[in-house]
Amino acid sequence: xxxxxxxxxxxxxxxxxxxxxxxxxxxxxxxxxxxxxxxxxxxxxxxxxxxxxxxxxxxxxxxxxxxxxxxxxxxxxxxxxxxxxxxxxxxxxxxxxxxxxxxxxxxxxxxxxxxxxxxxxxxxxxxxxxxxxxxxxxxxxxxxxxxxxxxxxxxxxxxxxxxxxxxxxxxxxxxxxxxxxxxxxxxxxxxxxxxxxxxxxxxxxxxxxxxxxxxxxxxxxxxxxxxxxxxxxxxxxxxxxxxxxxxxxxxxxxxxxxxxxxxxxxxxxxxxxxxxxxxxxxxxxxxxxxxxxxxxxxxxxxxxxxxxxxxxxxxxxxxxxxxxxxxxxxxxxxxxxxxxxxxxxxxxxxxxxxxxxxxxxxx
Amino acid sequence: xxxxxxxxxxxxxxxxxxxxxxxxxxxxxxxxxxxxxxxxxxxxxxxxxxxxxxxxxxxxxxxxxxxxxxxxxxxxxxxxxxxxxxxxxxxxxxxxxxxxxxxxxxxxxxxxxxxxxxxxxxxxxxxxxxxxxxxxxxxxxxxxxxxxxxxxxxxxxxxxxxxxxxxxxxxxxxxxxxxxxxxxxxxxxxxxxxxxxxxxxxxxxxxxxxxxxxxxxxxxxxxxxxxxxxxxxxxxxxxxxxxxxxxxxxxxxxxxxxxxxxxxxxxxxxxxxxxxxxxxxxxxxxxxxxxxxxxxxxxxxxxxxxxxxxxxxxxxxxxxxxxxxxxxxxxxxxxxxxxxxxxxxxxxxxxxxxxxxxxxxxx
Numbered sequence: 001x002x003x004x005x006x007x008x009x010x011x012x013x014x015x016x017x018x019x020x021x022x023x024x025x026x027x028x029x030x031x032x033x034x035x036x037x038x039x040x041x042x043x044x045x046x047x048x049x050x051x052x053x054x055x056x057x058x059x060x061x062x063x064x065x066x067x068x069x070x071x072x073x074x075x076x077x078x079x080x081x082x083x084x085x086x087x088x089x090x091x092x093x094x095x096x097x098x099x100x101x102x103x104x105x106x107x108x109x110x111x112x113x114x115x116x117x118x119x120x121x122x123x124x125x126x127x128x129x130x131x132x133x134x135x136x137x138x139x140x141x142x143x144x145x146x147x148x149x150x151x152x153x154x155x156x157x158x159x160x161x162x163x164x165x166x167x168x169x170x171x172x173x174x175x176x177x178x179x180x181x182x183x184x185x186x187x188x189x190x191x192x193x194x195x196x197x198x199x200x201x202x203x204x205x206x207x208x209x210x211x212x213x214x215x216x217x218x219x220x221x222x223x224x225x226x227x228x229x230x231x232x233x234x235x236x237x238x239x240x241x242x243x244x245x246x247x248x249x250x251x252x253x254x255x256x257x258x259x260x261x262x263x264x265x266x267x268x269x270x271x272x273x274x275x276x277x278x279x280x281x282x283x284x285x286x287x288x289x290x291x292x293x294x295x296x297x298x299x300x301x302x303x304x305x306x307x308x309x310x311x312x313x314x315x316x317x318x319x320x321x322x323x324x325x326x327x328x329x330x331x332x333x334x335x336x337x338x339x340x341x342x343x344x345x346x347x348x349x350x351x352x353x354x355x356x357x358x359x360x361x362x363x
Numbered sequence: 364x365x366x367x368x369x370x371x372x373x374x375x376x377x378x379x380x381x382x383x384x385x386x387x388x389x390x391x392x393x394x395x396x397x398x399x400x401x402x403x404x405x406x407x408x409x410x411x412x413x414x415x416x417x418x419x420x421x422x423x424x425x426x427x428x429x430x431x432x433x434x435x436x437x438x439x440x441x442x443x444x445x446x447x448x449x450x451x452x453x454x455x456x457x458x459x460x461x462x463x464x465x466x467x468x469x470x471x472x473x474x475x476x477x478x479x480x481x482x483x484x485x486x487x488x489x490x491x492x493x494x495x496x497x498x499x500x501x502x503x504x505x506x507x508x509x510x511x512x513x514x515x516x517x518x519x520x521x522x523x524x525x526x527x528x529x530x531x532x533x534x535x536x537x538x539x540x541x542x543x544x545x546x547x548x549x550x551x552x553x554x555x556x557x558x559x560x561x562x563x564x565x566x567x568x569x570x571x572x573x574x575x576x577x578x579x580x581x582x583x584x585x586x587x588x589x590x591x592x593x594x595x596x597x598x599x600x601x602x603x604x605x606x607x608x609x610x611x612x613x614x615x616x617x618x619x620x621x622x623x624x625x626x627x628x629x630x631x632x633x634x635x636x637x638x639x640x641x642x643x644x645x646x647x648x649x650x651x652x653x654x655x656x657x658x659x660x661x662x663x664x665x666x667x668x669x670x671x672x673x674x675x676x677x678x679x680x681x682x683x684x685x686x687x688x689x690x691x692x693x694x695x696x697x698x699x700x701x702x703x704x705x706x707x708x709x710x711x712x713x714x715x716x717x718x719x720x721x722x723x724x725x726x
Contacts, residue, residue: 305692325372332662
């Protein structure tokens with residue numbers, strides 16, 4: 001559909017996926033007078049509670065998709081694994097933003113790495129792995145070390161094997177069920193940072209400050225802003241984010257995860273992966289910026305002008321995982337803590353139940 | 364019901380009234396993991412769009428009220444004219460906060476003025492008016508000038524007559540359909556300010572900074588913070604708000620409108636009226652404070668600890684009335700403007716369609 005469709009207040013944005021990201025998008029849209037229609041197969045989706053309408057149906061239910069599309073003036077998604085045929089089918093009816101190309105790239109680690117390289121951003125060396133022979137050759141090239149990752153459907157550390165020592169590679173492909181994979185060269189000392197960028201239908205970008213991220217058990221635990229990086233590195237990170245968004249002709253908010261390698265003057269950034277959606281490491285923007293990533297995304301999807309990404313406070317975002325959400329009352333008692341809970345009924349281990357932004361105004 | 368009931372995340376707060384205030388309360392609650400159930404006779408209520416559940420029924424429909432109460436762990440309201448029997452009926456089943464007493468006081472200008480005087484706060488002289496004879500006598504006592512107001516159901520300048528000159532009183536009571544009324548003494552040079560205070564179930568108060576308000580056609584146009592008042596006056600305003608909330612054993616957010624009379628060292632505050640709910644002149648808190656008045660209210664109603672009312676930015680709130688909401692795209696282009704639209708379909712003259720907070724971080 002038209003690349004420049006502009007919605008009006010009162011129009012409806014369809015959101016594929018009904019988790020916390022869809023929920024926070026719907027809440028941000030509502031403040032701007034935009035309605036949301038959530039589409040998700042799970043009847044207990046937390047986003048349903050705050051949406052004007054919702055559809056419970058599989059992603060390949062053509063009749064349900066058609067009904068959904070007929071009620072929306074634009075459609076977006078909260079997760080990158082929207083099936084390609086679903087996105088194509090909807091996009092033939094109503095503008096799907098950030099767009100089908102971003103999905104294609106983000107769904108396949110190999111395609112993503114090839115795209116990133118072609119876009120001129122630095123990434124770790126990688127090799128396509130379709131067989132044991134590929135793996136053996138790649139490990140030889142990468143000094144015997146690397147991270148083996150499935151090309152599709154990996155998240156939060158699932159679908160990957162670390163290979164550090166001889167023997168680690170034995171059975172590695174089997175453990176990934178011999179799915180098509182890539183091997184990434186293991187890089188040395190590193191920290192993890194991310195950049196969130198919004199891009200509107202006219203190509204204008206708003207880049208948020210770089211965040212420094214800590215993971216526990218492969219799940220994001222905290223994002224701290226400002227990150228402890230040089231101004232030069234921060235500028236590179238911003239450039240990288242804009243370059244990627246522009247190369248994808250992207251409309252919406254994009255998350256870019258990067259490795260920060262080396263120290264001091266040897267500081268260097270490698271893009272790890274991109275997420276064509278609002279991103280957990282951008283939740284801090286809700287309470288520390290003039291415009292949150294969720295509002296920014298909805299503005300872009302609506303074909304509207306972006307808001308300012310200026311940050312007014314220092315901030316540490318902490319995910320509340322599993323039963324950590326039981327600390328809600330204690331968190332409410334902290335003067336600078338902003339609590340966000342997702343309305344999920346059951347606090348299973350490893351499940352993201354909410355987050356807290358601890359903010360420190362600059363003044 | 365128990366005065367100290369404490370909800371848990373996932374519980375439901377019932378909201379009587381489905382306008383923009385209920386909508387913004389529901390949105391604020393959702394961020395904290397609280398569900399909302401809106402009860403409103405109007406099938407086109409803007410709050411329905413963001414609530415987990417809603418009931419469309421008259422306020423005297425006992426069966427609908429019972430069903431509503433059975434699905435809520437606490438109930439609040441967005442407007443002070445909730446019928447007394449409705450509040451009583453619900454309160455026998457589930458905690459109604461801010462409480463029935465606040466409603467009784469706020470629904471009758473005479474009861475409100477008597478309460479305020481008994482609470483020890485300064486107000487303009489007033490007289491109870493039940494007849495032409497009462498009016499004649501009161502005007503004589505007030506130097507021939509005053510504002511005649513119905514005791515019930517007045518808002519946005521409706522239900523009042525200004526009496527400045529001889530002859531203005533003729534037919535004044537008739538024009539108010541001879542409803543029970545009060546006459547307020549006309550006071551001299553004045554500006555209008557307001558204070559928003561939150562009070563929790565334990566009696567702890569959080570007071571927001573005083574706002575200076577401008578009205579157009581009796582409808583609030585702008586609220587500016589900081590107000591142009593002395594520190595001493597600001598302190599008095601805070602004390603007055605706390606005194607009133609405490610005297611009502613109030614739970615929730617309360618708006619107090621005041622007249623600022625005199626200048627310089629003669630600056631003096633008179634309470635005009637109170638609103639037992641979140642208040643239009645507190646909308647600026649959404650973007651200039653750590654905790655918005657809406658979140659504050661939901662926290663109090665949930666029996667939770669209040670958040671910090673600290674203000675991090677200077678701010679001017681402007682109401683978008685009638686077709687002013689058509690300026691949405693221009694407002695979105697202003698870097699410091701935070702747009703809030705209420706999702707109302709029709710922009711009728713005088714109708715509050717949204718507001719914009721223009722913020723100026725202190726740093």
